[in-house]
Amino acid sequence: MFKAPEFWYHKTGRAAAPALRTALSPLGWLYAKATAKKLADTIPVNVGVPVICVGNATVGGSGKTPVTRYLLESFTRLGIRTVGLSRGYGGREKGPVRVTSKHTYKDVGDEPLLLASAAPVWVAAGRDEGARAAVAGGAQLIVMDDGHQNPLLMKTLSLLVLDAETGFGNGRVFPAGPLREPATAALARADAVILMKPSLDFRPEPDLLHALAGKIVIPAHLKPLQKPPEGKVFAFAGIGRPQKFFDALRRAGADLVDALAFANHKAYAQTDLKNLLDLAGEYKAQLITTEKDYVRLPKGFARHVTCWPVKVEFEDELTLRRILHPVIESMRR
Incomplete structure (x- = not known):
C-alpha cells in the first residue's frame, strides 16, 4: 500500500524536492499519455440505466x-x-x-x-x-x-x-x-x-x-456523527491523508495525545496492533480510528478501538x- 510523499503538495522551496520532481516528470508524462490514450480509444458501454x-x-x-x-x-x-x-x-x-x-x-x-x-x-x-x-x-x-x-x-x-x-x-x-x-x-x-x-x-x-x-x-x-470520547485519545489512520482525520479530532475537541499515520488501505499486522495498544497504554489513552480503518481490524482487536464515523x-x-x-x-x- 502507498503513502503519499510530502513533496507532492509543495510547489516551491526545498519541501517541493525540485530535483526529484524533475527526475520523475518524464514518467508523469508517460502516465498522462497512457491515460489519455485509454480514454480516447475506449468506446464506453451503455448498460441501459443511469x-x-x-x-x-x-x-x-x-x-x-x-x-x-x-x-x-x-x-x-x-x-x-x-x-x-x-x-x-x-x-x-x-x-x-x-x-x-x-x-x-x-x-x-x-x-x-x-x-x-x-x-x-x-x-x-x-x-x-x-x-x-x-x-x-x-x-x-x-x-x-x-x-x-x-x-x-x-x-x-x-x-x-x-x-x-x-x-x-x-x-x-x-x-x-x-x-x-x-x-x-x-x-x-x-x-x-x-x-x-x-x-x-x-x-x-x-x-x-x-x-x-x-x-x-x-x-x-x-461532519462527525458523534462527539469524540471523553478523556485522552490516541489516533491512528491508514487513509489517503491521515492528518485530515487527526485535525478533525482536534477541531471536535478531542484530547488527542498522539497520532500515528499509516499507508492508505493499510492491512494491519498483529505487530502493528500490539504496538498501538502499548503506545496508547503509555498515555493511558483510548485508541480511535476512522470507519475505513475500523473495517480492516481483526474483530478481536476492534473491541479495543473507538470508531469515529463522519458524513458529508x-x-x-x-x-x-x-x-x-x-x-x-x-x-x-
Missing part, C-alpha cells in the same frame, strides 16, 4: 466514499433500486460479485464494505462486467465509486471530488505529483466539482478557485439536487 460517477483527479483520499454513500442513501430513500459499483481496491475478488456480510476487506476492499451498509454494492475489476451484473440483479441506477479515469461505462453524470486544502497538489502527474491526469483534462469531463473542505469556515486558496472557474462548484465538508454535509445542497434532478426525471419517463 450511471453516476464519483471520482477524483488525484491519487489518495479526497472524500469520495462519503459522497458515494450520500448518493446511495438519497436515491434509495426515493424508492430507486440503487447499487454501488467499485473495483474493490485491495481485495482479492475480481468479480463481478455482490458484497455480503460474509466478505471481509481482504475479499472486496474496505470501501465496498462501508458502502454496503447504505445499499447493495457490486465489486468488479471490469466495471462494465460489474454494471451488467448489477442491472441483471435489478439495479435501476448505478453509483460508481472512483471511476473518473475509467472509460468502460457510459456516464450520465460525473462528479469530481477535490480536496480543498491540497487541490491539485504541485500540478504534476504521478509519480512526479498526485495527479492521475492533467487537471484540465480531469475538469473537462466533470459535470460538477465537490470541493471538500476540512471545515465549514475554511477558505480555499484563490489560485484553486481560479482553476475551477467556469465549473459548477459545490462546497462540502465532513453539502453547503449548497440545492445545487447538487438540481444537478441530480434530470437523472431522476429520466427514470420516470
Whole structure:
C-alpha cells in the first residue's frame, strides 16, 4: 500500500524536492499519455440505466466514499433500486460479485464494505462486467465509486471530488505529483466539482478557485456523527491523508495525545496492533480510528478501538439536487 510523499503538495522551496520532481516528470508524462490514450480509444458501454460517477483527479483520499454513500442513501430513500459499483481496491475478488456480510476487506476492499451498509454494492475489476451484473440483479441506477479515469461505462453524470486544502497538489502527474491526469483534462469531463473542505469556515486558496472557474462548484465538508470520547485519545489512520482525520479530532475537541499515520488501505499486522495498544497504554489513552480503518481490524482487536464515523454535509445542497434532478426525471419517463 502507498503513502503519499510530502513533496507532492509543495510547489516551491526545498519541501517541493525540485530535483526529484524533475527526475520523475518524464514518467508523469508517460502516465498522462497512457491515460489519455485509454480514454480516447475506449468506446464506453451503455448498460441501459443511469450511471453516476464519483471520482477524483488525484491519487489518495479526497472524500469520495462519503459522497458515494450520500448518493446511495438519497436515491434509495426515493424508492430507486440503487447499487454501488467499485473495483474493490485491495481485495482479492475480481468479480463481478455482490458484497455480503460474509466478505471481509481482504475479499472486496474496505470501501465496498462501508458502502454496503447504505445499499447493495457490486465489486468488479471490469466495471462494465460489474454494471451488467448489477442491472441483471435489478439495479435501476448505478453509483460508481472512483471511476473518473475509467472509460468502460457510459456516464450520465460525473462528479469530481477535490480536496480543498491540497487541490491539485504541485500540478504534476504521478509519480512526479498526485495527479492521475492533467487537471484540465480531469475538469473537462466533470459535470460538477465537490470541493471538500476540512471545515465549514475554511477558505480555499484563490489560485484553486481560479482553476475551477467556469465549473459548477459545490462546497462540502465532513461532519462527525458523534462527539469524540471523553478523556485522552490516541489516533491512528491508514487513509489517503491521515492528518485530515487527526485535525478533525482536534477541531471536535478531542484530547488527542498522539497520532500515528499509516499507508492508505493499510492491512494491519498483529505487530502493528500490539504496538498501538502499548503506545496508547503509555498515555493511558483510548485508541480511535476512522470507519475505513475500523473495517480492516481483526474483530478481536476492534473491541479495543473507538470508531469515529463522519458524513458529508453539502453547503449548497440545492445545487447538487438540481444537478441530480434530470437523472431522476429520466427514470420516470
